Amino acid sequence: MRTPCRRFWRRLKLKGIRHFVILLGTPRQKVIPAVTSESKTPLLDTIATPEELRRLPESKLRQVADELRTDLIDCVSKTGGHLGAGLGVVELTVALHYVFNTPDDRLVWDVSHQAYPHKIITGRRSLMGTLRQEGGLSGFAKRDESPYDAFGAGHSSTSISAALGMAVARDLSGASNRVVAVIGDGAMSAGMAYEAMNNAGALDERLIVILNDNDMSIAPPTGAMSAYLARLVSGKTYRTLRDTAKTLTNYLPGAVRQGARRTEELTRSLFTGGTLFEELGFYYVGPIDGHDLNHLLPVLKNVRDAKNGPILVHVVTKKGKGYQPAEHSEDKYHGVSKFDVITGTQAKSKANAPTYTGVFAESLLKEAAEDDKIVAITAAMPAGTGLDKFQSAFPKRCFDVGIAEQHAVTFAAGLAAEGYKPFCAIYSTFLQRAYDQIVHDVAIQRLPVRFAIDRAGFVGADGATHAGSFDTNFLAPLPGMVVMAPADEAELVHMVRTATLYDEGPISFRYPRGGGTGVDLPTRGEALEIGKGRIVREGGKIAILSFGTRLADALAAAEELDSFGLPATVADARFAKPLDHDLVLRLARDHEALILVEEGAVGGFATQVFQFLSQAGLMDSGLKVRALVMPDRFVEHATPEAMITQAGLDKAGIIDAVFKALGEQAKRTMHA
Incomplete structure (x- = not known):
């Protein structure tokens, strides 16, 4: 999942957001040393559900949190997965389940890669060894996995909207449960969060939002005074006095009434911050230390018992808390492979071919070194998209806009309108969030924005929420859009060059996660002729037309078909839009x-081919056409290889499609 947008809050210049906190010293926090898989968790072993957690005295919760952190490190070291964010919310997770009556009280995790501790204490501890593996636990919150997962999330900034919907549904039904949204890890940099907060404030809905600020970029380190103020302003006495004062001010003249309310809000925010959230209609509490249960518990109890309006609790946490390697390297331990608990060393995959992401990054660097009009844009994923290298080489020409894909696309459109060459590098699954901007701000205006679409196709352990399934589907119908897909890493180099030189409108190229095929890479890419594919193998009665990186399996299938006396022609489409009509006709x-x-x-892509064949009158010519695509369902997490096999997109699946297309004639050929 995505790393936080570190500069978002620092650059926010809204009037009143700056605040002052009197610090009386921050209590020292216990740092949990690196632990081994042999660490004992005697108290955690007695807790199978949050109900059992709530039976414990508060004095035992510190031990529960320490053991939960130990268990989390041990589990993820064996399976890999998201680590840093979960370590940062251990105490918060314990406190939330202790104070609130989950699952009746709804707990909505934003992004939800931070929900591993939540999974452990909600009855899934024994299954953590199956995390992100085929048939095992999802790496994210998932409604059909547990009643404690109130809302599924693999993407960002959805929690407040979903929680608000749940709160309204509760009130319409006459129920009384609480609804809590936990948002953070960069998710507050997306506009959707503010849209939801604006709506919640207007509705004055009873809703609790926990802002998990794990970058410490909104507030300075918290201390005794800030904790005291948080308890004070969240308490019943203060809120009762405040509500009474509000009632009395209703009898004052309008201007005086507004002035009195503004005075109360600004006076309180002088010490606690939160003017922005108050303006959105939220009652702000914080900042408080998210690792100190003595601070968390009383505040959460107070907001739990509040009867009116939306409340935002600002909790400051440390990503990777309690595990030294993760604390010192937040990016590298955001998502990890299997690792050694003692040293923190992660298992490395075998060094074969370079990754597609790396090839894209290196190719773009070469182009940018010779063309100062090239700029790069990422939505909170500089490392994931390879643009961290571009950022280092050209810091003034690389822009991390936060988790804000809509803004990223229109920002790129603005750059293109002024003659620059923006490369907008976004994961396929995240690009979906900006479709309206692609249509209206880019395609209709024929602006030459270059879309580098990473993680196209199956992505493995991240499952359905992160699969790059739909980018070709939603881009190819757009008039004037060029849609490319490289068959291998060498073709990707050529497509980066092609996109650099193309200035007639928007252009995209999609490529998968992981390593390439190991082909030799050109020193510099060559511009491809727009809308032209290529024949890579001549054959007989069978033709296999591949779009993207399934070409290697298509060639392997053709080799085996030779042994059955069915020589196959193999072609690389390169373009889904514009489609190579001459190639398809041939x-x-x-x-x-x-x-x-x-x-x-x-x-x-296949639909584009079918449409053309239909218009050309070739569908009635006796031609047997078969399309191999992803299944028409959301595919759950497994290894990419298993996903491809199950979808029938590997060599065996292609051969099977050939025999099914030819029917009895193919069987006779086989037996002969």
Whole structure:
């Protein structure tokens, strides 16, 4: 998942957001040393559900949190997954489940890669060894996995909207449960969070939002005075006096009444901050130390018992808290492979071919070194998209806009309108969030924004929420959009060059997560002819047309088909839009069967081919056409290889499609 937008809050210049906190000293926090898988967790062993947690005295919760952190480190060291964010919310997780009556009280985790501790204490501890593995636990909150997962989330900034919907549903139903949204880890940099808060404030809905500020960029380190003030302003006495004062001020003249309310808000925010949230209609409490249960528990109890309006509790935490390697390297331990608990050393995959992400980054660097109009944009994923290297080389030409894909796309459109060459590097699954901007701000205006679409296709352990299934489907229908997909890493180099030189409108290229095929890489890419594919293998009655990185399996299938006396032609489409009509016509007219292969959902590249064949009158010519695409369902987490096999997009699946297309004739060929 995504790293926080570190500069978002520092750069926020809204009037009144700056505040002052009197510090009487921050209590020292116990740092949990690196632990081994042999660490004992006697108290945690007695807790199977939050109900059992709530039976413990408060004095035992510190031990529960320490053991939970130990258990989390041990679990993730064996499976890999998201680590840093979960370590940062251990105490918060314990406090929330202790104070609130979950699952009747709804707990909504934003992004939810921070929800591993939540999974451990909500009846899934014994299954943590299956985390992110086929048939095992999801790496995110998932409604059908547990009643404690009130709302599923793999993307960011949705928690407040969902929680507000739940709160309104509660009131419409006459229920009395609480609804709590936990948002943080960069998710507050997305506009959707503020849209939801604005709506919640206008509705004056009874809702609790926990802002998990793990970058310490809104507030300075918290201390005894800030904790005292948080308890004070969240307490019943203060709120009763405040509500009474509000009632009395209703009898004052309008201007005086407004002045009195503003005076109370500004006086309180002088010490606690939160003017921005107050303006959105939230009652602000904080900042408080998110690792000190003595601070957390009384505040959470106070806001739990509040009867009116939305409340925001600002909690400051440390990402990676309690595990030294994670504390010292937040980015590297945000998401981890299996690692040694003692040293923190992560298991490295075998060094084979370079990754597609790395090839894209290196190719873009070469182009940018010779063209100062090239700029790069990422939405809170500089390392994930490879743009961290670009950022180091060209800091003034690289922009991390936070978790704000809509803004990223329109920002890129503005740059393009002024003659720059923006490369907008966004994961396929995250680009979906900016579709309206792609249509209206880029495509309609024919602006040459370059979309580098990472994580296209199956992504493995992150599952359905992160699969790059739909980018070809939603881009190819747009008039004037160029949609490319490289067959291998060398083709990716050529497509980066092609995108650099193309200035007639928007252009995109999609590529998968992970390593390439190991082909030799060109020193510099060559511009491809727009809308032209290539024949890579000549054959006989069978034609296989691949779009993207399934080409290697198509070639392997063709080799095996030779042994059955079925020589196959293999072609690389390169472009889904504009489609190479001449290539498709040649394959359709010269072959008995045409197999289309793409690692995308129904409605993508194959649909473009079917549309053209239909218009050309070739669907009625006896040509046997079969499309191999992702299944028409959301595919759960597994290894990418298993996903591809199950979808029938590997060599065996292609061969099977050939025999099914040819029917009895193919069987006779086999037996002969």
